Structure formats: C-alpha cells, structure tokens
Amino acid sequence: MVNRRHVLTGAGLGILALRFGFTGRAIAAESFAVSHTDAEWQKLLSADQYSVLRKEGTEYPFTSPLLKEHRKGNFACAGCEQDAFSSTTKFESGTGWPSFWVPLDGAVATTTDTSFGMARTEVHCSRCGGHLGHVFDDGPKPTGLRYCMNGVAMTFHPASA
Secondary structure, three states, rough: OHHHHHHHHHHHHHHHHHHHOOOOOOOOOOOOOOOOOOHHHHHHOOOOHHHHOOOOOOOOOOOOOOHHHOOOOOEOOOOOOEEHHHEEHHHOOOOOEEEEEEOOOOEEEEEEEEEHHOOEEEEEEOOOOOEEEEEEEEOOOOOOOOOEHHHHHHHHHOOOO
C-alpha cells in the first residue's frame, strides 16, 4: 500500500534525479541499429530530449503535451523515430506521464535500474537504446503493467485517415 511517506520519498528522489542527473543504467556498451557519438546526439536532440534519452533523466510530471494526446496513432522514440506504443494501449494513470499497458512487439527492451538504492525496470528503445521511462506492475488489465514513459522522449505519429 502506498502511503504519504512513499509519495514524499519518491518525489524527493525524483527531484534529486532531475537536478543532478543520477542514473543506475548500464547499457552504454550495448550495440544498437541506430547509434551516434555523444556529440552527434546532442546536435540531433533538444536539451530536454538529450537529458532523458541519453542521460536517463526524467521530465517533470504533467508537462508533456503527449499526456493529453488522444488521437489514433503511434508513439515513437524521439531519438530514432521507431514506433514504440500504440494509442490503443494508452491509458490515464494519473501519474503525470504518458502511460501504456503494452509496447509494440520488439520496440522496447528493459534493464534493471538500481539508482537511489532501489530496483526498478527501465524501458529503453530497442533500436537506439534511448531511455524512455520505467515499467511497473500496477497497470490495468489485460497485462497489469504500466509503462510510464517520458513524453519528451517520444513523438506522436497520427494514424492515416
């Protein structure tokens, strides 16, 4: 059960992560179909996108325009434009970040994130390795999962009419 202490502790740790860029991810040595040097990523991405996708940062909750995106289409990695989530699996989690109950097949991979002395499951793009967010086991049926994604790490591709 989540109580006020859990919420306040999580919020405090989140603020520290945003401020100081702490991360527990170690997939830099992996090879991906799309790769660039750090300097190239900085040129290709906005400062906020770079912070999240390449440095495992977190955007502030309730700041992403994609949070209120309800059209049919796909949400893609902002680093390489690979479609990652369908709008049909998006749901309102109330967390302040776009949430989905399942990714598209093969679009994402996961690693264990041990930042802040806790173990979470980090979600990254399978094509470029960009950090998208985390997955939790408190989502809706049918999967029971909540893919809590940083909107700044994604773009939206509307479905063709």
